[in-house]
Amino acid sequence: MKRGAKGIGSVAKRRREEERKEVENASFFDQNMFSAESVQKFQKEYTECKPFKHILIQNVCNPETLKGALDQALENMKADLRESDCFKVYQTKNFQDVDDNELQTIKKIMALKQTIYGEEFLRSVQEITGSAALSDKVDFSAYILNEGCHILPNNEMWLTGSRAIGFLLFMTPESEEWGESDGGFLELYPQSEQGGADCIPTKLIAPKWNSMLLFEAGHFFGFQEVCVPDKTLLCLAGWFHRSSDSQDGRKEAPPGTEDALVGAGEFLKHSSDSKINEEEKEFLSQYVNPKYLDEEVISQISSQFEEDSFVELKDFLVANELKAIKHVKYLFQLDNSIDKENKRVSYTEGADESAKLLMDLKMKLFASDAFAKLVSAFTGSTGVRRKQQNNGSSAVASEDREMCQSKSDMWQSSLIGGYASFVAKDDYKPYIIYEGGASQKGESKSEEEQDDEPFAQATACNNSLFIALRDEGVSNFVKFVSGLAPGSRFDVTYEAKMRYHDE
Numbered sequence: 001m002k003r004g005a006k007g008i009g010s011v012a013k014r015r016r017e018e019e020r021k022e023v024e025n026a027s028f029f030d031q032n033m034f035s036a037e038s039v040q041k042f043q044k045e046y047t048e049c050k051p052f053k054h055i056l057i058q059n060v061c062n063p064e065t066l067k068g069a070l071d072q073a074l075e076n077m078k079a080d081l082r083e084s085d086c087f088k089v090y091q092t093k094n095f096q097d098v099d100d101n102e103l104q105t106i107k108k109i110m111a112l113k114q115t116i117y118g119e120e121f122l123r124s125v126q127e128i129t130g131s132a133a134l135s136d137k138v139d140f141s142a143y144i145l146n147e148g149c150h151i152l153p154n155n156e157m158w159l160t161g162s163r164a165i166g167f168l169l170f171m172t173p174e175s176e177e178w179g180e181s182d183g184g185f186l187e188l189y190p191q192s193e194q195g196g197a198d199c200i201p202t203k204l205i206a207p208k209w210n211s212m213l214l215f216e217a218g219h220f221f222g223f224q225e226v227c228v229p230d231k232t233l234l235c236l237a238g239w240f241h242r243s244s245d246s247q248d249g250r251k252e253a254p255p256g257t258e259d260a261l262v263g264a265g266e267f268l269k270h271s272s273d274s275k276i277n278e279e280e281k282e283f284l285s286q287y288v289n290p291k292y293l294d295e296e297v298i299s300q301i302s303s304q305f306e307e308d309s310f311v312e313l314k315d316f317l318v319a320n321e322l323k324a325i326k327h328v329k330y331l332f333q334l335d336n337s338i339d340k341e342n343k344r345v346s347y348t349e350g351a352d353e354s355a356k357l358l359m360d361l362k363m364k365l366f367a368s369d370a371f372a373k374l375v376s377a378f379t380g381s382t383g384v385r386r387k388q389q390n391n392g393s394s395a396v397a398s399e400d401r402e403m404c405q406s407k408s409d410m411w412q413s414s415l416i417g418g419y420a421s422f423v424a425k426d427d428y429k430p431y432i433i434y435e436g437g438a439s440q441k442g443e444s445k446s447e448e449e450q451d452d453e454p455f456a457q458a459t460a461c462n463n464s465l466f467i468a469l470r471d472e473g474v475s476n477f478v479k480f481v482s483g484l485a486p487g488s489r490f491d492v493t494y495e496a497k498m499r500y501h502d503e
Contacts, residue, residue: 028061028069028115034124042128046214051190051202054215055128060169061112061210069108070171073234076105079144085421085477087151089223090144112236113140116167125240129214131164133243139163140238145184147229148415148482153189153197153222163217165240172233174209183227183483186213189220196220207233227483276377280370287365288374289315298377305379310422310456310468317463362492375496378467417479418489422456422468424475460489 032038046055079090095113103110115121117136126134145151168186178184187201197220204224205213215221217239226233276284281293291297292313305311365371455474458466470476481489 028065028112029121030059030062033057033060034120039124039127043130046128047130049203051188051198052216052219053129054188054213056205057212057214058208059210060212063174063210065108066112066171066210067174069112070173070234072106072108073142073171076102077109077142079142085152085423085479086154088149088480089151090146090149092142094138095140096138109142113138116140116238117240122240125165125167125214129165129216131240131242134164134240135162135243137162137241138238139241140236142234142236145223145226145233146231147226148484149223149233150183150225150480150482151223152480153187153201153220162241163239164242166213166215166217166221167238167240168213169236170207170209170211170213170233171235172207172209172231176207176209176231178206178208178231178233180204181227182231183224184231184233185224187222187224188215189222191220207235225480225483276370276373280373283368283370284365284374285318287317287361289318292316292374298374301378302380305467305469308456310458310466311378312458313465313467314461315463316465366492366494375467379469416482416485418460418481418485419479420458420460420466420476421479422470422474422476424455424473 042055042057046053049055077092079092082089082091095110098106098110117138117140119136122134122136125131172178184207186205186207188203188205189197189201192198223233276293284293292301301311301313456468458464468476478489478491
């Protein structure tokens with residue numbers, strides 16, 4: 001070792017001193033923000049805002065200093081695409097995980113990090129929000145949303161018990177003004193009686209340069225899909241955590257997510273030798289393509305299902321039923337009782353006559369004993385427990401039977417969403433991943449990343465029945481349908497708890 005070489009302690013001290021000087025020279029926040037008068041004003045607004053406690057502070061930073069940080073971010077930071085059932089967004093790694101080489105190119109961003117998690121700003125946040133003591137734990141990344149990107153309303157507080165206050169600092173270029181048709185607005189949702197997000201957001205917040213949102217954790221928020229190709233939303237986002245003295249770090253499940261399958265619904269019991277009789281076959285032939293009633297074809301489907309645990313049956317309905325469905329217009333009324341986060345639609349009493357055609361199809365065919373026997377023949381199961389919801393629709397629990405009705409030739413690209421995906425279930429996995437950082441190009445996927453890949457995925461296509469058998473640890477979703485899609489996706493979906501012939 002060369003004489004005069006410095007140890008890790010000296011290097012760490014030097015870096016901290018460099019960061020401290022960078023912060024002092026940066027002067028990110030307007031000092032008036034920390035005045036007693038400003039804090040008192042912010043306190044009142046924070047408490048009174050709806051649908052939950054929050055405040056949007058305009059011109060929060062020194063514009064020239066923030067501009068320098070933005071330039072560094074655009075020139076030097078790498079953001080990778082992250083996508084799940086709930087979001088599509090480009091994200092950088094957590095700034096806590098920035099390595100030495102990256103640190104040298106984004107000093108202004110790191111100075112901003114030091115300021116946000118510094119003692120003075122944390123104290124001001126506590127005073128404004130009335131929060132318990134906050135720690136200096138860094139939970140902070142940059143997010144980029146361009147055309148097609150979105151974040152569906154979600155409740156991140158339930159992912160960890162220590163998050164107390166969330167923040168968003170918009171760094172969208174000052175010259176860009178966002179209109180409603182552009183999308184990209186932040187949506188704040190009230191909580192419904194069922195515990196999920198309500199259907200309609202109470203408040204929309206446009207992305208605006210140099211504005212910061214502080215909000216109480218544990219509530220529902222999301223970003224509208226960005227609908228234009230010439231605008232990009234950039235924001236820094238993260239959380240302030242309660243200190244170890246003010247929280248126990250427990251994880252909790254969000255309200256309304258308990259499994260309601262047990263004890264619900266009805267049993268359709270069939271003996272192990274239960275087969276479709278001639279009368280039932282005649283009934284099914286009114287709706288189902290005759291080839292799927294052929295014993296040899298049924299046997300082939302059953303073998304495929306046994307091998308793969310899923311099967312997709314094209315051209316499932318007979319032509320006259322399909323033609324009738326294609327002529328149905330104005331079918332949907334928004335259901336205000338279920339799944340606000342996913343904006344599901346269902347039929348209600350006020351639907352017009354054409355909508356009743358689809359209700360009849362669902363209730364007469366898909367809810368019939370004959371169809372249950374047909375599914376039993378396809379899958380090798382011998383009994384069904386259905387979970388029936390108040391509005392007459394069913395959601396997937398153990399076995400999926402999903403009838404897709406859409407323009408098959410226009411849904412092949414995953415870029416517009418609308419596909420059904422089956423993935424490993426993780427009740428506590430963050431919708432937006434702040435920890436762990438983005439993967440690098442060219443790196444092979446880790447075992448954990450491979451485990452996150454879908455077990456099965458089905459593109460929406462016209463007149464197709466998709467059946468899948470789900471293990472306990474598998475969840476399913478239909479991906480958010482982009483505004484770029486050629487139309488809507490319509491499904492008739494059932495869930496069933498299956499028993500097998502040998503049980």
